[in-house]
Amino acid sequence: MHIVVATDFSPLKTLPKVLSHLNFLSEQQITNSALLAFGTNPQQYFPTAVVKCAHFHGLHVAKPIPDHRVIKGDVFTQVDEAIDFILSKIALAVGMRSHSNQAPLKYEIPRAVIAEAIVNAVAHRDYQSKGSVQLMLFANRVEISNPGALPPELTLYNLRNDHSSYPKNPHLAEVLYQAGYIERFGTGTGEILRLCKEAGLAEPVFDLGAGFKITIWRPEVIGKQFKKNGTDQVNDQVTDQVNELIQRLILITDQAYARQELMTILQLKHNPNFRDNYLNPAMQEGYLSMTLPHKPNSTHQKYQLTAKGQQLKIRLEREEE
Template identity: 30%
Template structure:
């Protein structure tokens, strides 16, 4: 009752048994540099006082819920209930026994958000949508709608319920399910008009300063204005809120589907192969694991490395010159991508430069 009336905010509450030792100084330093353009010791305050003023810790020196979720070392250790459960099902039924991908997304909220978007990237289709054949392609559903709805689930969920956010991908839809129905007697019609209620103001504040979140109640408007078919279900009986983005089932792959790699340049050299959807997902997952272990890989380069892995897996005998042609890049760039994958132990070269071949590392007996 206090929470719904706005007199109590769980994101400002301290987590028992925690202290500043549970905070990640690297993340905090980056936060200060990004938002204040100066280090934290330039404020002339003790760390305890500074961290309390910002909301990292409470009066007792305990890390707040918001502080742990954004700046904690392994927040899932202290708050295992606030991860994201992500599953990509085969078919359209929640009770289905087959799935394409299943993961528990753990880490700080910005990390979980990035992992959730990567999960969608890996399990939804990319379409040409007027782009050149050599492009990575455009996500089949609105990326902006996904970003807004996933962030809304993380920011506005009810944190007094010990349950994870669920990200479920079916053949005909994507469901994002948040614990807690709409607060303060709000309705779906009201949020579709841009009305909002700050259920977790400290989390919303940190989110606006660390992610692509903008707040102000405009997220739902941006999502619906993207032309996506979206449905909102405010379930007061089961105390949960569901956002559904509908897919075009005609574009959904079955387990027998194949990905064909073929471009104008490829056809001139007779290079035309097929590689299974499952293999593509496996290769992308390998690159994603590598990217998560380093801070030096941009989103664009991650996509390029995935494409490189797919091409090499499809035709192990291709030379660097072949690879450069297929990707429409310089020989120097192709070598850079291959070198990165080799150093990450994702691919290996067997034989000479002219007659040798590439192989995915774990496929070698």
Template identity: 35%
Template sequence: MNKHFSIIAKQLALGEANAFEFKALLNDETIGAVVCGLLNGQGGFVVIGVEDDGSVRGVENPQIAASSLEKHLKQSIKPTVLFSVDVQAFDGNFLIVVEVPSGKDIPYAYQDTIFIRKAATTRKADVETIRDMILRKQVAPERWERLFSPELTPSELSVAACRRLLKESPRLPGDVNEESDGLIHQLSLLSLAKYGRLTNAADVLLAQNPQKRHPQARVRAVAYHSKTDQNYQDLKHFEGPMLEVIEQVIGFILRNTPTKARFSNQSNQRDERSLYPEMAIREGVVNAFAHRDYASALGGIKVEVSADQVQIWNSGGFPEGVTVNKLAKGHISVLRNPDIAHALYLQGYMEKLGRGSVLITQACREAGLPDPVWQSKASGVTLTFKNMEATTEDAMEATAEVTTEVARLIEVMDAELSRDELQQKLGLRNNEHFRKHYLKPALIAGVVEMLYPDKPNSPKQKYLLSRLGRAIKLKSRS
């Protein structure tokens, strides 16, 4: 990727390690073949409105063009799959960005032709490649969302939830709109039914009481002033069709978090808004539903709201290939539940498939909040939003506890630095002394973190200040 492409990738919040295809002109057939090839591979991005030399020419009437392209791709690519078509402003021009996850149901075909990516080119798949794809698909374990839901019948589906998906969805493909063949046929076109039976995905998305068959579909939400309180400020268990539960969870968080007063530049009107940006909370909640592991009856989603933070936990660690570092930089989506995610996308609940984490971070920064923190363990993923006032209090407590050596380390850290670079900044030559008295205590105290925590001994390892470390540094300079 040349320098121009790197700049474009950075400004569009797309990690430079992702796969890119740049197109100067909007040509449905050319782009359709590329999207198909990416689906059959590792996914990637198609950016339209960029010349081969990296110069930006933009796209005319971008919203109309993007809508037309999206409709064409959805009609021409089979089987049904989730991807996003988005308009992005760039240096006074508009680009169209097609974000393509790695497909789960290969082989995909565009206008009845299977395409693959070879290096940076797109070509038709030969017979041997297609045969290999089919064999790999046959040995892959079937996803939980594709399994038949036990004892679920069409009469147990929520009429309102079905109407919202099949009649009111802004992105619903035209063939799904056709009601003459019945509800089950419509749902089968969205991979929510097969052989006349409903799937687990249909159950958690559309059933009136999915928790009867899947207790892990319940969501527990609790609000308290502090974890030492004897009584909860608010405690709820949410059940029902997924979109109803999503809205209830978002409402729970917003009503139990402080508000912040703002005054408009045009008037003296006081504007009360939630401390945490609603867009960021909404994106975090939706991602928990889309990416969680539904297979275990012990799994689920939990929300905890306190005076200093909001935490959203969902069962199942990061999908293979996703790390905290990749989340921060934007990454190709790795979808654990593509059928569920597709239904959420059709209803306008998922937009930026691999950039949601970047947008959440940007929204928090614009609101004057610390960066959100993702933590992944085998049991699940936790997203934490921190209150700035609480961060300041944490910093005050931590400042009194850190050693003089750790305080010096915090002061010199102004970027992602290697061990050698840190020692040079501190003027230290003894490696063991640096490790024992500076680096190790800083990591234990949580004021410094690794750039690659899953590879602690990597020769490319670098270190950066954590949220707490940045707060301590800011306090020391105030």
């Protein structure tokens, strides 16, 4: 069983006490929420407890599909990997180091907006449903939906302001809150609206047509480049996603960094995604190298730009000026 224990629980010491504290034990048996939060394979008991992700070039569901995946594991893994899936596809601007040694980063949609929407979908979905959480990225928007409905105490209008919390899965929501994935109950949708407005994005749309869906709009210029004369067009120059992610890693690497430090700078949390799509390709292409190449698994391992990486970084920075 994989378990994430927040600092508040450390005095409890033993696993049964932690589970009891979270109301994850019933007559000495672990509950469904415990399986979803800490089980190594909760899909054995809840086959549809997954997040289905898909990326489309245009404005509608259509082939080709550049990337699609089904994210399994516990709810923490699902949330982390789903957030990183979106962040790896949307635009990232790396600013100048005028006020800090580390260049500021700005995703086209704030990470907090994506995270809040995905956490809400995973925490409040109907786990008895045969449907799954779905995340679809289009040229002009992100759609995040889940098989669930608003509680009778809430309306779509209520979601626009702070409101009392009526979680579908209260114990699951509580552990996500204790682990820091939820900041305050009842503020999620209001926070999404506020952050989108501050970022200059169009107001998100909430829909109860089939389950619960939120549409988060990408910057207008992103959508326009895929639309011409009222019809959807696929961009002739499809971005090489792996190459784009390597460039992001190169631009932020101004000294030797540990893997976790690089992930923190890029606002990523899912280790396998970072290794497979950012770190390993950058090293395989010769842009990044280990500081301790003979001790690849050392806890003191860091990563730095090679001469080839330095040259590419200079070129990339010149292009951004």
